[in-house]
């Protein structure tokens with residue numbers, strides 16, 4: 001019987017009746033007009049390398065990354081670039097997008113892919129391909145993978161690649177879908193990136209409830225290790241399902257516990273998601289940028305929540321319509337998980353590389369009709385995984401009494417999720433923390 005590792009304090013079992021299930025996967029309609037943002041990463045806008053009026057092919061480079069934090073952007077449909085759209089997000093970040101009117105034939109969609117061998121390529125060439133095809137962390141804000149690799153190289157430590165198959169949030173259904181549908185690509189992507197960063201070990205951190213996935217990983221790993229003669233030590237570590245186990249801090253806690261128990265030297269942990277590995281596989285083996293994204297669409301205002309395979313540049317509005325539409329005008333649109341996502345401006349925001357979920361919420365789910373004073377129940381203290389007192393911090397911030405230094409807060413959203421008064425506890429605390437860090 002294998003041991004299961006779980007973080008010691010706080011958290012909760014996160015369930016959401018408005019999240020789609022694995023069984024509801026559909027291919028989204030191709031967008032007649034694809035809106036391709038020039039920021040789909042953490043840093044500067046990519047520089048457009050096509051003109052308005054120019055015809056582009058599917059997969060063609062249309063924006064070149066500009067320095068650290070920036071990544072290349074590619075056309076996801078063939079057609080004519082008809083205009084540049086500009087908008088500001090709710091946080092005031094300016095973005096531009098190239099709008100492509102779809103026309104002409106697809107270079108890749110429905111065609112047999114050419115496969116390029118990778119095992120003889122040196123780490124630097126693997127890194128070049130990953131950068132060339134604009135691969136970023138797909139589930140964690142869009143940091144370019146090549147920037148992470150550069151930072152790891154500078155430190156010259158022992159590196160363990162950690163593959164996060166942790167499904168503590170029902171809105172991570174897109175990653176779970178990738179694991180079900182593309183496990184071979186995920187595992188091979190893991191071997192590719194392990195070689196690119198010269199990792200000494202690979203660890204699959206898998207939710208202990210995912211028995212079928214654990215079997216599939218083990219079988220696929222064995223097959224590919226034999227095929228490519230890979231010797232890197234690899235282990236599967238079972239982890240708990242309490243939210244926020246997927247979070248970097250909580251996952252590191254359990255892996256350090258594993259390290260102690262198994263006396264396995266892990267060194268520096270490089271955590272990566274299955275969807276990012278699948279994209280790395282495609283970049284290196286197929287010379288293909290990220291054209292599609294699995295995205296979960298749901299929330300209390302949505303008639304029939306679904307998981308879509310959607311082209312980047314598809315408007316959220318079209319995906320909500322493909323779910324049968326909305327039951328009422330939404331009070332809030334959220335991109336990402338309801339606990340740690342960001343508010344969207346409107347339904348016209350497009351799917352980007354980092355969109356793994358989008359929700360339309362009714363007023364009742366954003367606290368509009370609920371009492372908004374603290375009843376001192378202590379629920380927020382009980383769930384905070386970092387041992388903070390969210391009630392106290394929240395009150396200090398809103399009263400302006402003093403600026404709390406709660407840098408341990410990582411914005412997991414647990415305190416806000418359980419607050420019966422629906423106070424914006426984590427939103428307020430985490431905003432103050434981010435400001436303090438600047």
Ligand code: SF4
Pocket residue numbers: 383384385386387388389390408409410411412413414415416425426429430
């Ligand atoms: S958001 Fe911050 S304060 Fe709230 S539970 Fe998470 S770590 Fe604690």
Ligand code: SF4
Pocket residue numbers: 373374375376377378379380381390391394415418419420421422423425
């Ligand atoms: S959970 Fe909400 S109501 Fe309860 S103590 Fe914390 S802030 Fe107050």
